[in-house]
Each structure stands twice: as C-alpha cells, then as structure tokens.
Amino acid sequence: MTILTNTIQSPFLAANASSREATLMSFVLAIDQGTTSSRAIVFRADISIAASAQQEFPQHFPASGWVEHEPEDIWTSTIATCREALNKAGVGAKDIAAIGITNQRETTVVWDRATGQAVHRAIVWQDRRTAGICAKLKSEGHEPQISAKTGLIIDPYFSGTKVAWMLDHVPGARERAMRGELMFGTVDSYLLWRLTGGKVHASDATNASRTLLFNIHTGEWDDELLKILRVPRSMLPEVKDSSVKFGDSVPELFGGRIAISGIAGDQQAATIGQACFSPGMIKSTYGTGCFALLNTGTTPVASKNKLLTTIAYQLAGKRTYALEGSIFVAGAAVQWLRDGLGIIKQASETGPLADRSDSAQSVYLVPAFVGLGAPYWNPRVRGALFGLTRSTGPAELAHAALESVCYQTFDLLAAMRADWPDANAASTVLRVDGGMTASDWTMQRLADLLDAPVDRPMIQETTALGAAYLAGLAAGIYPEPSKFADNWRLERRFKPAMSQATRERKLAGWARAVKGLLASEGEG
Numbered sequence: 001m002t003i004l005t006n007t008i009q010s011p012f013l014a015a016n017a018s019s020r021e022a023t024l025m026s027f028v029l030a031i032d033q034g035t036t037s038s039r040a041i042v043f044r045a046d047i048s049i050a051a052s053a054q055q056e057f058p059q060h061f062p063a064s065g066w067v068e069h070e071p072e073d074i075w076t077s078t079i080a081t082c083r084e085a086l087n088k089a090g091v092g093a094k095d096i097a098a099i100g101i102t103n104q105r106e107t108t109v110v111w112d113r114a115t116g117q118a119v120h121r122a123i124v125w126q127d128r129r130t131a132g133i134c135a136k137l138k139s140e141g142h143e144p145q146i147s148a149k150t151g152l153i154i155d156p157y158f159s160g161t162k163v164a165w166m167l168d169h170v171p172g173a174r175e176r177a178m179r180g181e182l183m184f185g186t187v188d189s190y191l192l193w194r195l196t197g198g199k200v201h202a203s204d205a206t207n208a209s210r211t212l213l214f215n216i217h218t219g220e221w222d223d224e225l226l227k228i229l230r231v232p233r234s235m236l237p238e239v240k241d242s243s244v245k246f247g248d249s250v251p252e253l254f255g256g257r258i259a260i261s262g263i264a265g266d267q268q269a270a271t272i273g274q275a276c277f278s279p280g281m282i283k284s285t286y287g288t289g290c291f292a293l294l295n296t297g298t299t300p301v302a303s304k305n306k307l308l309t310t311i312a313y314q315l316a317g318k319r320t321y322a323l324e325g326s327i328f329v330a331g332a333a334v335q336w337l338r339d340g341l342g343i344i345k346q347a348s349e350t351g352p353l354a355d356r357s358d359s360a361q362s363v364y365l366v367p368a369f370v371g372l373g374a375p376y377w378n379p380r381v382r383g384a385l386f387g388l389t390r391s392t393g394p395a396e397l398a399h400a401a402l403e404s405v406c407y408q409t410f411d412l413l414a415a416m417r418a419d420w421p422d423a424n425a426a427s428t429v430l431r432v433d434g435g436m437t438a439s440d441w442t443m444q445r446l447a448d449l450l451d452a453p454v455d456r457p458m459i460q461e462t463t464a465l466g467a468a469y470l471a472g473l474a475a476g477i478y479p480e481p482s483k484f485a486d487n488w489r490l491e492r493r494f495k496p497a498m499s500q501a502t503r504e505r506k507l508a509g510w511a512r513a514v515k516g517l518l519a520s521e522g523e524g
Contacts (some may be wrong), residue, residue: 025097028477029086029258030468031078032461033103033187034266035124035288038077040085041461042096043468045477047487049461051088053081060121065128068121071109074187075194079253086254093256099195099249100262100471102269102463103187105210108162110173110235111190113183116198119170122187123162126370128379130161137161142228149215149222151300151309153377157326159186160212160229167230177232184235186210188263192246195260200247203237204263205314214239216300216311219319242268242313243470262470264313266463267291271312271322272470273462274431275485282416282428284409285463286436288335289373290327292412295320296420305415306375313470315481323419325374325412329367329383331436333401336369343394350398351441357399362506363387364407364513365400375415376514381521386513405436406446407510413450428452433462440494448498449506458489 026045032038036059041052055077060068086092106125111118123129134154137143143154152158163184167174176182185193189203208214208221213231215222221236240246242264248257264272267285271293274283279297284290293312300309300321312322334347344350364386366372371379385400413428430452436442437456447454459465472478 025095025475026477027089027091027095027097028468028472028475029082029096029099030464030471031082031099031101031191032266032464032467033074033078033101033191035104035107035126038074038081039464040078040081041464041468042085042089042091043465043472045472047459047465047468047478049459050091051085052461053084053088055081063129065131067124067127069107069124071111071118071122071190074122075191078191082254093251093254093258096254096258097477098259098261098471098475100467100469101188101191101260102264102266102467103191103207105186105207105265105267106157106159106162107187108159108166108184109187109190110163110166110170110182110184111193112176113181116194119173119176119182120166123165125157127162128156130156130165131379133161133164137228146212146225146228148302149217149225150212151209151216151302152212153306153308154212155377155379158210158212160225160231163231163235164229177235180232180234182235183237184231185237186265188265189237192260192263195249195253196247197250201237202240202246204242205239205311205319206242206265206268207263208237208239209311210265216309216319216321219314241315241317243315243474245474259475260471261474262467262472264466264470267293267324268310268312268322269466269470270433270463271295271466273459273464273466274433274457275481275488276312276431277481277485280428281431282413283431283433283462284412286330286405286432286434288330288332290330290405290409290434292325292327292409292416293322294324294416294420295322297321301420303415303419305418306377307412307415307419308374315473323416325415327405327408327412328370328373330405330408331434332369333365333367333404334436336367337398337401341394341397343397347435348438350402351439353395354399354402354441357395358391361387361389361392361396362509363392363396363400364510365397365404366513366517367401367404368517375411376518378518378521381517384513384517384520386516387509402439402442403445403449403506405442406449407507409446410449410507410510429455431455431457433457433460443494444497447494447496449503451496451503453496454494456491456494458491
C-alpha cells in the first residue's frame with residue numbers, strides 16, 4: 001500500500017504537531033452507518049474528501065410494520081467499506097489520526113457480553129412492533145414523566161421499548177439480562193464494542209438521548225425510566241462526550257491501532273457538519289425522510305407543538321440542545337413516483353417534470369404513507385391526494401410530491417418558532433443537505449414557501465463530515481467549533497421569489513388538505 005507523503009497541510013492541523021506527525025496522521029476516517037447502507041469516507045486535514053466507499057446490506061421485514069437488520073451485516077459492511085476507502089485513498093492505519101462514527105440512531109442491538117453474539121436481529125428505528133407497549137405506557141400515565149426527562153414522546157420510534165420487547169420475546173433474554181450477561185446499544189455502541197475487540201461499551205450523549213432511558217437534564221441514565229421500561233442498568237453503555245477518545249480499534253482490522261474519538265447520531269452529526277453551532281441556526285436533512293434541527297443553546301426547550309427536545313452535541317461535558325422535527329416521507333415520495341406509479345425512471349427527472357405542470361391546478365399530496373410525523377405524530381392516518389381534476393397527470397403529481405416536502409418543512413419551522421421565542425428574532429436561514437437537495441426546483445420552492453433563504457453547502461456529505469470533525473477535534477486535527485464554522489462553504493443560496501399572495505394561497509391549501517386527511521381518520 002502506498003503511503004501519501006505529499007499531503008497539503010491545513011491550518012486545521014494542531015500548531016504543536018511535528019512535521020512527521022502532521023504528514024502521517026493528517027487523515028480522519030468517518031464511518032457513516034445508515035439504514036440501508038454503510039459508508040466510509042476518508043477526510044483530509046483540510047476537510048476535503050480523499051476517498052469513500054459504500055455498501056448496501058439486506059433489509060428484513062418479518063411482519064407488517066416490522067423492520068430488522070442482521071447485526072453481522074452491519075458489522076461486515078462497515079469494515080468492508082472502511083478497508084475499501086483506506087485502500088482508495090492510499091493510506092494506512094498510521095496515517096489516520098482518528099475514527100469518527102455516525103449512525104442510524106434508534107436502531108437497537110442486544111448481544112451477549114461474553115460471545116458478542118446478538119440475541120436477535122437489530123430492531124430498526126422504523127419498526128412499529130412496540131405500538132402496544134407504547135399504548136400501555138400512555139394508558140398508565142407515564143408519558144408526562146418520560147417526556148419531561150427525555151424530551152421525547154412515547155413512540156415505537158425510540159429504543160427503550162425495542163429493548164423491552166427483546167427481553168420479553170427472546171427466550172431466556174430477561175433472565176440473562178438480569179444476570180448481567182447481555183448488553184444493549186444503539187448501532188454506534190455495537191460498532192464501538194466490535195472495533196475495540198469487546199473492550200469498550202460506550203455511547204455518546206446524542207445517541208443516549210434517543211432511547212427513552214436517558215435524562216437529558218442530568219446527562220445520566222435514569223433509574224425511574226429504567227424501572228418503567230424494565231431495562232436492567234447493567235445492559236447500558238457508558239455515556240461520554242461526542243468528541244473524546246472512546247478507545248482504540250484492534251490492530252488486525254486495519255493493520256494497526258486507530259483511536260476512535262468521535263460519535264454522534266446521524267442527524268446530530270449533520271448538524272455539526274453544517275456548522276450549526278450558534279443558537280437559532282437550523283439544518284434540515286432530506287433523505288428517505290426529513291429531519292430538521294434547531295440549535296437552542298445550553299437550555300433545553302420543552303415543545304408545546306409535538307417537536308422533540310434532544311441533545312445536539314456534548315463537548316467538554318457541556319450539553320447543547322436542539323428542537324427536532326421528523327418528517328417520515330421526503331425522498332420516499334420521489335421513490336413512490338418512480339417505483340409505485342412508474343411515472344419517472346430516476347429521481348433527477350422529477351424537477352423538470354414538475355416544472356411542466358399546469359399552474360392552474362392545485363394538487364396536494366399529503367404523503368402519510370406510514371402516518372404523519374412532527375408536528376402531528378399521527379401513526380394511523382394514510383396518504384391522500386387532494387384537488388385532482390380530469391387533466392391531472394404525471395407533471396402535476398411530481399409537482400405535488402416535491403411540494404409536499406416543502407410544506408412539511410414549513411410546518412416544522414412554524415412549530416419551532418412557536419416553541420422557541422428567540423427563533424423569531426433570529427435571522428432564519430435553512431442549511432440543507434441530503435439527496436433531495438440536488439433538485440434545484442425543490443430547493444427554490446422550499447425557499448419560496450418558507451419565505452427564507454435556503455443554503456446548500458459545498459460538501460454535501462455533512463453527516464460523515466460531522467463525525468469526522470468530532471474525531472478530528474479530539475485528535476487535534478481540527479480546531480474549536482467557531483474556527484471550523486469559518487470553513488463552511490456555500491455552494492448556492494436559494495432566495496424567496498414567490499409573491500406573498502401566492503405563498504399564502506398555497507399554504508392555506510396545504511393546511512386544508514392536512515385537516516381533511518386528519519378528519520378522515522377512522523372513516524370507512
């Protein structure tokens with residue numbers, strides 16, 4: 001393997017690093033373990049990308065509403081992509097200053113402490129099997145206490161009820177857990193444990209905050225919550241800062257030990273990659289779904305509009321909080337146009353098709369294919385089209401699908417403004433990332449309907465960049481957040497160009513469509 005020795009040195013490199021150290025350890029390896037694929041990206045000291053690799057892995061749907069992954073598939077695809085990215089970059093373990101991990105957040109793994117064998121497939125964040133457990137917790141009156149401590153609502157989305165389900169449904173699991181034989185972790189914890197050869201069982205505060213078991217005010221696992229969900233404390237990982245040395249990878253994985261120095265859940269990592277370090281800054285990631293986070297600073301804001309209060313990141317023991325809104329269907333609406341209706345062959349066709357739509361029609365798609373997320377949190381409703389006419393065709397459906405993402409984002413930002421008084425005073429600019437942001441049509445319509453600028457960055461791999469930054473910060477490769485933020489680069493700003501009258505008319509039509517859908521629940 002050829003070792004690069006002519007790496008351009010960056011002002012990001014620690015000033016006290018020797019030239020030899022700067023040459024050999026000026027790369028960071030980011031692991032981005034997602035829902036449908038695992039990726040690895042090698043970043044240089046100037047945050048440019050040296051190489052990347054990606055590998056999809058199987059999805060398992062054993063019953064309606066159930067989604068599972070084989071933990072071993074997560075592990076093998078992660079290691080394969082890391083090795084491929086290192087090989088492509090022409091670097092080895094001695095060139096990598098640190099590894100950063102970002103992950104699908106609420107996906108839950110339970111494994112044997114002695115053997116490392118998972119007791120069940122990982123239950124994915126999308127999985128809805130614990131709806132009955134959640135309903136029981138609500139009926140018993142636990143939601144106010146759980147929400148106050150965790151910032152979350154009771155929903156199958158989060159990890160706590162998934163752990164409880166495994167303990168109750170895997171033969172002997174609860175007894176083994178009570179004896180201290182089983183470990184629980186989100187995907188970051190599972191990968192960290194495997195990377196360190198079973199030496200480190202830990203997580204960071206962002207992932208812990210998505211479990212229903214973690215008190216976001218005290219920064220600790222909460223005994224009352226553990227009792228309510230019947231999860232033994234012995235199963236839980238140690239919770240650390242997002243940027244700190246967690247441990248070292250075992251040498252046989254990559255040809256030498258590498259420090260693992262950064263961990264954050266995927267949406268928080270994207271917030272960091274977008275350099276949203278100041279209160280009032282907002283990022284929105286558009287993938288299969290959409291996740292918007294508003295930095296609220298060092299004070300957690302309790303939502304009155306069904307948003308989530310979460311930890312954005314924790315550095316040097318100091319927690320920074322965010323309000324989060326989750327949209328279940330964003331890019332999935334485009335996939336529906338392609339795979340369900342067959343009116344496009346690839347996603348890039350959608351914007352030009354929407355641009356040819358009849359402006360006299362007002363077609364609205366409420367894409368509640370799996371229910372509605374924030375600020376409605378209604379898992380029972382299903383999608384609907386409103387305003388169809390005899391002349392409605394593929395162009396109008398494409399238009400409605402893309403606009404539905406923009407309308408849902410408007411709803412999230414309106415809820416954020418209502419929850420956080422300072423949001424109205426802040427200069428609202430939405431920083432965006434994810435696959436859908438490649439559509440100029442969609443981003444322009446987003447700016448129009450929000451009546452706010454939408455900024456698309458030069459580096460679109462913001463989730464992986466956030467993980468790399470956290471690792472590189474701990475390793476001395478990258479500077480403090482304010483200086484890192486100075487290096488954020490704008491690729492394009494989309495400015496509002498729609499008249500106020502048109503905007504108000506379109507938003508009123510969307511509001512009527514959502515109201516009509518919610519009113520139809522239970523009919524038929």
